[in-house]
Amino acid sequence: MDGRISVVQLIPGLIVGDLGGGLELYSIRLAQALDRRLFRVQMVCLWRFDRPVEQQWEAELRHDGIEVHYGPPYNPRMTHAVVQSLTDLRALIKRLRPDIIHTHGEYAGVIGMGLRLTNRSIPLIRTCHTTCEFPNHPLLRLATAMLYPFLATVQVGVSSAIVDNLRHHLLVRMTRQPIWAINNGIDIERIIQQRRGTNIRQDLGLHPNIPLFGLVGRLTEQKGIPDALQAFALVREQLPHAVLIIVGDGYGEKPQRFREQATALGLSQAVFWLGARPDAIDIIAGLDVLLSASLWEGLPTVILEAMAVGTPVVATDIPGTRELVLHEQTGLLAPPQSPPALAQAMIRLISNPGLAQRLATSARERAAQFSITAAARQYERLYRSLIPKTSQ
The missing domain is CATH 3.40.50.2000 (Glycogen Phosphorylase B;)
Incomplete structure (x- = not known):
């Protein structure tokens, strides 16, 4: 270990502008904006989609000193896709030994909770990027909302509306789970x-x-x-x-x-x-x-x-x-x-x-008020708050 805090950014895939969108782009830009003198950033994709854009984004990330890892090939049968990804990523996370797992997106959140069940010592940050997760699966939406207060160390909302939703959840209030407000941002330069x-x-x-x-x-x-x-x-x-x-x-x-x-x-x-x-x-x-x-x-x-x-x-x-x-x-x-x-x-x-x-x-x-740099500094404070000072 080199003394840096090791952070895994868990995302669906490197499919920006293709099968993915703003969530994936934001996660990439956040990884690039984090201070790599203090943080070892590793991008872990739930699945490999075999799309041309994956190679482009992977090359850009590796050029910036960010490690990229993939789960299994994407399976359109979602239940199988989640099980396969969780199985593969358990072994990967055991090998990477991160200090923090940070999830982006509804399926990354589910798999992040699955990983937490196997290793409660790794803090889990769940960033919620939308006001409506699993729109076609209301029972799954309800179940995950009930589990996050117990399995996520911290939840983050990217907008005021999301933060309000999280803070008003009964189980969040009961468990006194920390909810952070960190807006999405862009890298204008x-x-x-x-x-x-x-x-x-x-x-x-x-x-x-x-x-x-x-x-x-x-x-x-x-x-x-x-x-x-x-x-x-x-x-x-x-x-x-x-x-x-x-x-x-x-x-x-x-x-x-x-x-x-x-x-x-x-x-x-x-x-x-x-x-x-x-x-x-x-x-x-x-x-x-x-x-x-x-x-x-x-x-x-x-x-x-x-x-x-x-x-x-x-x-x-x-x-x-x-x-x-x-x-x-x-x-x-x-x-x-x-x-x-x-x-x-x-x-x-x-x-x-x-x-x-x-x-x-x-x-x-x-x-100009929504800067990825400002968001990265806030996440860095969050990451440091979860690691014992003796380990930093």
């Missing part, structure tokens, strides 16, 4: 450095004056893709040349269903499905408006990125998002599951460039 100069309008052969909207994220129901498509269809009634870009990928049949919905709405020539893109930040910067139609979120990284590069935002008025997008100040909000309201806000920003510019300027200032 890295965002600027990694811009690739992509001109998405030019690449797609679009006229410079065509209204260009974009949605960036996993292709899931959570992201409100059906609502976004319906809203865009309404926008096209008034702005017939408008184009919508969708960046991201998803599991199973849902991406194809969304494409079929776009075709049914008469949008097949107006919606570009770009899949996972390593230059997503350049695409965001080239939009007239970033659209977020999510039904629930934590503290959405993609909105922070849009704000940081000066792209106006239209988003749903949901917990987490509304902490970033202050209506009429740093963007426009619309009720969730309300395509007409989303469409109205989208049209308003295109029709009023002065308003769009004012909101974008204020949003850039707001985004």
Whole structure:
């Protein structure tokens, strides 16, 4: 041992911009921002997905001195996937001998609790990134919420809404479990450095004056893709040349269903499905408006990125998002599951460039308050608080 505190960051996988999203990106940026003179950072993925983006992110992490380890290949049968991952990671954790295990995401949290059962001496930090975990499995959501107060050493919420939910849980109050508030953050300098100069309008052969909207994220129901498509269809009634870009990928049949919905709405020539893109930040910067139609979120990284590069935002008025997008100040909000309201806000920003510019300027200032460096310093204090001073 070299005297540093060894921290395992447990995440689903290195699938940013592909099958994953803001949670994975935030975990990577946090690992990079931690002071590696004091902390030995190891990124442990629950599964290997065999996607091209994994190699890109692994190379970047290893270049920054961060170890990367994988569990088994991903199995779409989720129960089997969890059991296989837990089995493999038990052996891996025994070999790595970390001082702290820090989980990100619902399945990482479950496996983290499983690892804690086999070794109670390793503190477990669980960061909750969303206001609604396991949306399709309410019993599992209830069960995990009841177990975290007993098996996690500390829980962290990335937004005020999440922290409030955690602190009001009966078992959290009974056990007096510590709840920390550490906001999501972005690395603005890295965002600027990694811009690739992509001109998405030019690449797609679009006229410079065509209204260009974009949605960036996993292709899931959570992201409100059906609502976004319906809203865009309404926008096209008034702005017939408008184009919508969708960046991201998803599991199973849902991406194809969304494409079929776009075709049914008469949008097949107006919606570009770009899949996972390593230059997503350049695409965001080239939009007239970033659209977020999510039904629930934590503290959405993609909105922070849009704000940081000066792209106006239209988003749903949901917990987490509304902490970033202050209506009429740093963007426009619309009720969730309300395509007409989303469409109205989208049209308003295109029709009023002065308003769009004012909101974008204020949003850039707001985004600067959410720094990954500040988040990393808070996590470092948390890590140190869990390790006996004689061990540091």
